Amino acid sequence: MLPANQALLLQAREGFRDEIGNGHDNSARVRVPGEQWLFYGPGEYWPPLQVKVLLTITASIESEALKLYVFRPGIALFWLALVVVVLVALGYFAFGSSPGAARIDL
Numbered sequence: 001m002l003p004a005n006q007a008l009l010l011q012a013r014e015g016f017r018d019e020i021g022n023g024h025d026n027s028a029r030v031r032v033p034g035e036q037w038l039f040y041g042p043g044e045y046w047p048p049l050q051v052k053v054l055l056t057i058t059a060s061i062e063s064e065a066l067k068l069y070v071f072r073p074g075i076a077l078f079w080l081a082l083v084v085v086v087l088v089a090l091g092y093f094a095f096g097s098s099p100g101a102a103r104i105d106l
Helices: 073-094
Strands: 006-012 016-018 029-031 036-040 051-058 061-063 068-070
Touching: none
Parallel strands: none
Antiparallel strands: 006 036, 006 051, 016 029, 061 068
16 A cells, blocks of 8 residues: 555556556556656555566655645755745735835835
8 A cells, every 4th residue: 555645666667558557547558668657645556567666755745734745856846946936026026125124004
């Protein structure tokens, strides 16, 4: 049983028709030898003989309340930086021209 904050990095040893998908879309597709993909939890996965489990990955950033799990921290750091920049920009425009200075109009 794979918990929600884990994923399996899988690799096809040979070509086959994958009926399981990545654990969420359940769409069948043809896997080619050497192809890699992630199977996300929660769920149960029994790899067929054509599949090699390369790695079990635990989420580097997770929020149970938002049901958010980030498995690739490089991408997560990019989005986190982008959110911070947007929030700072919104704060800048909401509070006037000097950052950090709140303006109160009575």
